[in-house]
Amino acid sequence: MSSFQLVGRKHRPEDTVIAMDGCRIGGQQLTVIAGPCAVEGEEQMLALARELKGMGVHILRGGAYKPRTSPYSFQGLGEEGLRILAAAREYTGLPVITEVTDARYMEKVCHYADIIQIGSRNMQNFTLLREAGRCGRPVLLKRGFAATIEEWLLAAEYILNEGNEQVILCERGIRTFETFTRNTLDINAVAAVKELSHLPVIVDPSHGTGRRSLVGPVSRAAVAAGADGLMLEVHQDPDRALSDGKQSLTPAQFAVLMDELRSLAGALGRRL
Amino acid sequence: MSSFQLVGRKHRPEDTVIAMDGCRIGGQQLTVIAGPCAVEGEEQMLALARELKGMGVHILRGGAYKPRTSPYSFQGLGEEGLRILAAAREYTGLPVITEVTDARYMEKVCHYADIIQIGSRNMQNFTLLREAGRCGRPVLLKRGFAATIEEWLLAAEYILNEGNEQVILCERGIRTFETFTRNTLDINAVAAVKELSHLPVIVDPSHGTGRRSLVGPVSRAAVAAGADGLMLEVHQDPDRALSDGKQSLTPAQFAVLMDELRSLAGALGRRL
């Protein structure tokens, strides 16, 4: 697998660490990104953001532009969602991450967000990747749900090739024949990408499993496999969430998981 | 599978037929779209276009904006490629189809092309789908290489929902564990979509197999399963093609296939 260059360990042997205002992604640190699947309203977002900060979360997440399989599903609040995210940052001091789904929205999203997310369905949207390479912000690149490890690294290569070296890879499960879980989280890929690339790798067990009860064990597994962090969906009332409720943790469940992860981090020589 | 509406047989029981200048897609007619994977130069394109017209091809294809896995691969000629395609239309009188990879290129592509293609990697690029729904041209929507039949129909629903009913579905193979072929052409899906939807369905055996020697048998199979047409890659010198040479037919091989398809069409009560 020698088709990529800039993202490879040969190009840069040491781990890339992305330093942001108040947090670092990569290196010895474990980074936890948490928040609702979609931003649903300001009050909800601010209350949750404060709670998550209190539990030690480093970065807030929340979708404003939601890619949805059906045109009849909730599509996100758009710019209003971005505004609310920025308010949550003001309120908590935590950086925020949100997805950009079209090159035309890049400037607007960069205006509000600290980290740009490229979603699974857009991993091979090459014009969007090129824009992300010129946007001046760290980019979290989710693996396409049917992308090989090589294709994923080559998608990152598009971003680095435009001059942006601040790329965070995110494994979020692949599509297989198994139907009990929403996706099959590829734990092999986490270890493989740490070996092949110098970029930080985080894991999204919420999409990777699609089932609340599996998020805890799979989060622990991701950290034990060497992931540099986790991205988790948390919602105050998952049964009423406008999207992905079945895979969202309640704040109480999330607090338990954070404690488990801290104990695990210690045994693995990492910090949380 | 009741999640889609406008694309379903319940909404419109009879087959949708798309009438274009000089050809029809859907109904009793079999439609053959052919040309090189990528437009590589004007001379090449015009010579091939004339040859293909002589063999009975209805629509010319050729990529100007090429989505490529690696940033270091040939990315297509861009607007120059569009211009050459338009010249081929002038020269032959045949309509042309080409892929649009970004909503920002939609207007330009519509200026040159008769049919807009949305590629497999963009099947769930929902902002692009919405633009396609407002572009005023027929749209050929390729199935995502890991999209279920339902997701594919819902992607078409995005286009119809914006008011554009001229959608052609194109099965081009899905990603499976099999590595002998580039993709696994899903012949079940061809029959399934003809049952579920009123939209015309065509098949791309070039990408669906990735192997020149399998293109003929799989083309015949597609027609026998009820497809309304085929999209085929043809190149004068496949071994020197800038992309997808291994799956391109030579003009001579293509001529043999056209003869076989004509004989088959007769036995199936269709016209070619």
Add this chain to the structure above:
Amino acid sequence: MSSFQLVGRKHRPEDTVIAMDGCRIGGQQLTVIAGPCAVEGEEQMLALARELKGMGVHILRGGAYKPRTSPYSFQGLGEEGLRILAAAREYTGLPVITEVTDARYMEKVCHYADIIQIGSRNMQNFTLLREAGRCGRPVLLKRGFAATIEEWLLAAEYILNEGNEQVILCERGIRTFETFTRNTLDINAVAAVKELSHLPVIVDPSHGTGRRSLVGPVSRAAVAAGADGLMLEVHQDPDRALSDGKQSLTPAQFAVLMDELRSLAGALGRRL
């Protein structure tokens, strides 16, 4: 793919034709195997057998030992089922095929049946393959539902390597992410195996689709792709079948399909 030898075209360039009492498998002839998924009773089997013979079927099928996912499902009639199959042969003069699921049953099954079937789940039951190679009967080898084309040919190699060259390959669909159909019939594999191997290849659209309404179109596709025959489930009352009712044709539907296949065979230069 040079890992196999005896099954390859290099070893024997011309098509293998298996001659049986009253029928041939391979060559110009198309062979149709039909019958119920499981033998359910003598009266049912004899009545259906006579009807199928009248429609031009060449070989009767029916399961006596049924591999079932759950231990609580109907497991087949066992030796009583074999006896009924033999009675159907007496009654119609047609050869019969049935599945053997364990090397210990090989002798008994060979006593009653003309062709031995090795099912998808046993494609890599290597001791069973070796016994099949010594059983003295033609063997129909179904592709494992997650076997690559190479693994399938190597499984056949096990049989030929024991001295039995009368092997019929049967494509029956592979497991993919698609859930609308029970399996994804791999039409590429039909064409590929005809190219790679001299062995006859037939297709099972009943398991390959899992849906009655798709069996017709996919049967036509299989023949157009070059298959040497079909294996189809037919049941007088599919809704009450003890297994696989959803994918079984009624005799009336089967009769329509036979007519379509005859017309198609002519256009392809084959005989039915």
Add this chain to the structure above:
Amino acid sequence: MSSFQLVGRKHRPEDTVIAMDGCRIGGQQLTVIAGPCAVEGEEQMLALARELKGMGVHILRGGAYKPRTSPYSFQGLGEEGLRILAAAREYTGLPVITEVTDARYMEKVCHYADIIQIGSRNMQNFTLLREAGRCGRPVLLKRGFAATIEEWLLAAEYILNEGNEQVILCERGIRTFETFTRNTLDINAVAAVKELSHLPVIVDPSHGTGRRSLVGPVSRAAVAAGADGLMLEVHQDPDRALSDGKQSLTPAQFAVLMDELRSLAGALGRRL
């Protein structure tokens, strides 16, 4: 998923613990099974067995009957391999596990081995499952490489339904589109099966990854996800192994992993 009964948590809420001479599988204990893929000779096996015992391994593994994709690959030493395994048990006092590939070998394998392994390719060899249910020994049931979680649990149900409740489930990776790794280890399934069933679950990262360098991280992940143990391939000279050398650890690499696992076990409240 209510199709299984005896293997479910509803039938027995508390974890099943399998007690053997000198070790327990399930409960608080983590169990490590290690050894070569195939038994290759007595001297090799005894030397390795002694070394593994010294590192804290609980159970020795080694294949005598090897299911191989090609008839031309090394097929194992057969009964001589069983005899050598028994000698390794005498020499070390550790129980031994080996695979049975045919119901006719069950009695012989039970004569030599303490635990019977049913391999991935035989997970739906239902006559073999029934024999395993009557064999009087604990049975390690590997998940089929294309089996759903439900099918895997139903295969175990076949064994319990014959009266044998001593079943150990073993996740060993599933087949997906990814080719960088030999299989995709399904970490979701480990957590899911611990939730659905009372049976102990162990993980085989050697087959699950197919790459030596990934075995360590994925072993740690398996334990963090809640697995009750690991099954690992170790070989003194992996490059000369008669099978699966690329995924075998050297004894030195294995020793490092054991230390990591001990530290991890402590943080997770388990014993190793």
